[in-house]
Amino acid sequence: MARQRARAEEHHRARRGDVRRDGARRARPDAELAEDAGAAAPGGHGRAVRGGGRALQGGQAEGAGHLRGRLPEGAPRQARRQHHAERAGGGADPLPPPRAGQALRRPRQRRRQLVVKGIDQKGRSSAPAPRVLVVGAGAVGQVYALHMQRGGAKVDVFVKPKYAAEAKGGYRLYRMCGKKKREQHIFEPEAVLCDPAEVAAKSYEQIWICVSTTALEAGLAEGGTIAAVLANAGEATVVPLQPGLHVPERLAEHVPPHQMVDGGIAMVAYQAPLVEGEVEEPGVAYFLPSPSPFSGPDAAGVVKLLTAGGCPAEVHANTRALMAYGSATLMPTMTALEGAGWKLAGMRKGPWAKRAARASAEAREVTEAQVGEAPPWALSLITGPTMKLATWVAPVAAPFELEVYLRYHFTKVREQTKRLMAQYIADAERLDLPHEALSELSDAVFGASD
Known part of the structure; x- marks a missing residue:
């Protein structure tokens, strides 16, 4: 008062x-x-005192x-x-x-920020970056290595000594964005290894085998380099990318099943330029049309690392079967294309499209007997006429020179194609399945001299 x-x-x-x-x-x-x-x-008029x-x-x-x-x-x-x-x-x-x-008002107090071990204040993982080894730094290996590095991994490469200097200098890659645009990236490995003994000291989370099927089989032979690398793999997840149902069997004596993740290549990658003026400087051009599939105990970890770096990937129930059906269709088709002189027009004009369709059907029948799963229904649409139609449509849709690429790539891996064709024929004989179209196509292209 x-x-x-x-x-x-x-x-x-x-x-x-x-x-x-x-x-x-x-x-x-x-x-x-x-x-x-x-x-x-405003204007000097009154105000109300806070609190009423x-x-x-x-x-x-x-x-x-x-x-x-x-x-x-x-x-x-x-x-x-x-x-x-x-x-x-x-x-x-x-x-x-x-x-x-x-x-x-009562002075504002800054809220205490909750810090969780392994997570920063923005919710991102602060755990140590996973270490990955890519064995074979060719076009496919470079693409996956680039995106895993962009996803936060420390990526090393294992190459032959004659390629070490090139690897240490880094790799230039071009992601295809339409017919003309090429988005440039640089991949620089954390380390370049040439000696299998160096693998044991690194403690890798993942080891990717990015070599051809032929190179894998040679490397797994007694005294082979890949066998020595896998002997030093420790608890690393091993990711083979080679087609063929026999690959897991060949790797089984080197890698325990719980450490294996089957991978499928869902990309086009090649040493550019394929044609003059495609890129300013030489490098690997690549196209990612669909997610790469992976199956196995740690498939989710593999997919997470790739997608974090911008490469589409997904976990699949049976990647080996999926890729086996794709290979069963592709190998006879590429064999027929070689028979047509690597010309898409030759596939349309000669008997090659029909031969490819018949041989592909036999190869898929062999594959079904081995995997115990029916092929994707879309593959049943592959016939001689649809193959001829594809030779018109595919070059228009592809963001690169398709005919030039097919000749370049499958000439390089011709030995792998030949071995897979021979494997289909041998498996068909063993399983008492028809293989006349496969044998006819293989003999017409590879011949007795091969």
């Missing part, structure tokens, strides 16, 4: 002009300004004693009284800026 009476008397003296500064503008300390309450209304009081308009404080909200004790409250008194006498400063009212 006494406090209210004192406030009213002080206000009364202010109304009489007892408290003024002869019109001089008084600069208040920053600390007091920062702690003053309320907000200045009547409007103080035109510098008059009528009814100030009836304020429901109580200002804090101490310097802020004293500065408030002094300000209104000086306004009454015409000598007060302009009202403080709106943000000054925040000072009367």
Whole structure:
């Protein structure tokens, strides 16, 4: 009660002009300004005191004693009284800026940020980067290595000594974005290895085998380089990318089943330029038309690493069967294309499209007997006429020179194609399945001299 009476008397003296500064503008300390309450209304009109009081308009404080909200004790409250008194006498400063009212609130305390081990404040994993070894840094190996590195992995490559200098200098890659556009990337390995003994010291999470089927079989032979690498693999997940149902069987004596993840190559990759003017500097051009499939105990970890780096990938129930059917269709087709002189027009004009369709059907029948799963229904649409149609459509849809690429790539892996064709024929004989079209095509292209 006494406090209210004192406030009213002080206000009364202010109304009489007892408290003024002869019109001089008084600069208040920053600390007091920062702690003053309320907000200045446009044009100097009144404002309401936070906490629920009547409007103080035109510098008059009528009814100030009836304020429901109580200002804090101490310097802020004293500065408030002094300000209104000086306004009454015409000598007060302009009202403080709106943000000054925040000072009367309880000081904001910064929230403590929860830090979880292995996760940063943005929710990203701060665990150590996984270490990956890519065996064979050809076109396919470079593409997967690039995207795993972009996904946060530390990627090393294992190459023959004659390729070590090139690997240490880094690789230039071009991602195809339409017919003409090529998006350039640089992949620089963390380390370049040439000796299998170096593998044991690195403790890899994943080891990718990115070599041809022929190179894999030679490397797994007694004293072979790949066999020595796998002997030092420790607990690493091993990812073979070679087609053929016999590959897991060949790897079984070197890699435990729980460490194996079957992978399928779903890309086109080649040493560019294939044609003049395709790229400014030599490198690997690649196209990712669909997700690469992976199956096995740690398939999800493999897929996560690739997708984090921008490479489409997915976990599949049976990648080996999926790729086996694809290979059973592709190998006879590429054999027929070679027979046609590597010309798509030759496939349309001669008997090669029909031969390829018949041989592919036999190879898929052999594959079905081995995997115990029916082939994808779409493959049943492959006939001589549809193959001829594909030779018209595919070159238009592909973002690269398809005919040039097919000749370049399958000439390089011709021995692998030949071995797979021979394997289909041998398996058909063993399983007592028809193989006339396979044998006829293989003899016509490879001949007895091969």
